[in-house]
Amino acid sequence: MASRLENEPALIQAARRGDLEAFNTLVLHYQDGVYALVYRILGEPAAAADVAQDAFIIAYRHLRDYRGGSFRAWVFRIATNACYDELRRRKRRPATLFDDLPGAEADDGPALAADAPTPEQAAQQAELNRAIERCIRALQSDQRLVLVLSDIEGLNYQEIADSTGLNLGTVKSRLSRARAGVRACLQAVQELLPSVYRLNSERE
């Protein structure tokens, strides 16, 4: 994800001229990041796959609007907007609110890293991850977006600003509120957590 495509500018140029294969090389490079972003925002795998696919189609059709800079941030911006469209659609026709969904990881969540040491540790780690994901999902969507872009996707403040259209000050304050929100939420499951949480809660 963080690795860069060496010939990315050339690929973008070729894709702009209609070279679909060049564009698909970019897709393969960014699809995990885009899917993860969309999945974390929407919280639902099926919808996330649809929205991610749409985002790449939109990106291809609007390649001429890309004006240099971080291509990843540009693609993420398109994916982010597609997510907002999807959320708006859901609000208009509320089927299931993603915040109310049970932890998606039970049946269809992301595969866990395969190097689980012991079954007990693996189970505990899985439980912790579920708690973290629940806490992220509990955030307001605008905070969750910034948090996902920063702490899951690894974008810096400027890239987040580029991806969301927010100014740097708003990125900074939303991210801090999102982190504080997750941190407060995680205290509810302190027995799972590293000692820093437990020490803290004993004092209060």
Next chain:
Amino acid sequence: MARDLTPHDYEQLSAYLDGVLSEAERRALEARLLDEPDLRRELEALRATVVLIHGLPPVKAPRDFTLTAQMARPPRLLFLPTTAAFSAVSAAAATLLVALGLVLLLSRSGSPAAAPPPMLDEPAVALQMTMPAEQETTKQNMTATLAAATPLAEMALEFAEAAASAAQDSTLQGEDQAAPADAMLAPAPAGALPEAPPPAGTLGRVFGAQAEEAFDAGLTRTPSPPAALLAQPAALTFTPGAASLAAQATMTPTSLPTATLTRTPRPSPSPTPQPTPLPPPAPALAAPDGLGIVLLLAGGLLLALALATTVIRRRS
């Protein structure tokens, strides 16, 4: 969470973790961290939070999102703004133009057989232009145009239903974008003729498609005072269309009974459709009203635009 920390403190801590504080801010915060254990503990908690989030197992795309040639094909008419607002505005403008054109043609061409009712003059036009709900206007004029185009409005409606999907299909096929516009151009002048069945079908198709749009949106007609007012003069020629539309769209026409009485269908000039746009028995159009026809043409074009953008938007 320590109670004495402000949102600003959290912002500073969060930015500090990311290394984006200014030099002065960083020094100030580090000085405070030395003195304030609460602040220090909160910093560590936030740091742990970020580490935990970052440590979530990576999500992988469940499949490849590479584009097929089909997906990559650009939508036609991409240069058009395909927003809902654009479609709505062009549809509204088209409706106004068509309505004005029809009113002009009908009122100027008043023959003994189909004398325009007094109310269908300037006040009616003004009324129509200021009608608040543009959907009402649209539907009213759909009805109007359908019925005005042919006495056999039911037939036209059947045409319309069949043709609407066909039109949509052909647009979807994406062959030549001029086709829909041509289809609109052709019937527009003839559509004003009360006795011109074949063009009526074409016009009906266009308005039929529009009708489907409106019905898709789940609109049910709730007669507002202006609409009801308008229906009375309009009913002189509009009744059949209104009735058949009502059957399909749960419309409840308010002023139809009286209207039916006043309607006097004119016989067709000949059993077979006349290709010439000026059939002798229609003295109304022996001297065609240029302005009215121009308005109809422009309205038709705008409507084609509205339909095209709607179809494109639905696809994407």
